[in-house]
Amino acid sequence: MTTEYSPRLFERDSDIRALGEGLLACALPREAWTHEAHLAASLWLLTERPDIDVDAEIAGLIRRFNESVGGVNNDHEGYHDSITRAYVAGVRLFVARTEETELAARVNALLRSEVGRRDWPLRFYSRELLFSVAARRGFVEPDLAPFP
Template structure:
């Protein structure tokens, strides 16, 4: 996996736009980046308590993928285990941050942290397990070490 510096958000409005675009299925596909995933999820976790992320995030992402011409199958699109691992990381990150911190500071700190790296789930999973069809279809427990 290529490691390059994350694209940071200039302000909270940019993050809110991504989150709202995800929910409304209006975000251009090219903008649905790793950073956008984490920004939108952080915004949802912090600002949208009306959305039960454990129950609703999979459908939100699947619906968005399909709205931009994507396919959710055994090889592409929504990946349940990766989504749930990063949701766990987002929640832990938000819990560690100061109350009242600006959204962009929180998201950018996440993107610059270990939890924000694209390969972070591989600290807990072997590639074979993480990239399996079973892990894409539903959550599978880590095989290297617990999420903690």
Template structure:
């Protein structure tokens, strides 16, 4: 799991909003549900949707979206609980450290260009075997290498 290419950045706030709203409405085209979209949707939810308890609802939101797009959530594919919650913690940590007044696209792009935005970022906290285990896919498992950002 290495960074093979530069992240695809967002051109406008509307692009980030389209991802987030499409996820919630389950209308986002499956091809648009990229790594970058996952992180932008998470940022949008945390920054712009205080009415949604992201920690409590993210599993349901993503799993239902996957199913609506023709995907399957099982032991080998679809929703991955640990990876999702690691990135939620990372995006929340990123937002807490954000200084400045910038729109959604600027924040999403800065996130994607930060260490948190890397596809292999969770491997700083988890061994590969644990992170890609069925137990980690099905439910949150604590890290075995280092504490997550913001953890006590």
């Protein structure tokens, strides 16, 4: 993967916490729900919200948020289960390996890492499978390589 990747980074821990709380409360503007926001919220949920079972609740949280800003969750847009679950696995792996302890530093290191790239799930999935309706609607196992 040789394309240039320049993620939008976070300055303060409080910005990430506000993003996560905004997701939970369906109080974010739609344009704030970027790739970087997805990953920041995932890391925040996994590391600072032990009261939330991310594996059981992430689909509902994101679907509800999408609908709250006028989006839909159907066969072609909105929540994508396999991509989300791939990133949750990647964020867990990153958290287990990182030495960063401050929230913003962790999130920014994640965003700069291979896991933070927009094309990271394509290391494990063929494009055809990953962007299929089945993969959007529910988790499908990777067809190229297992998650690390």
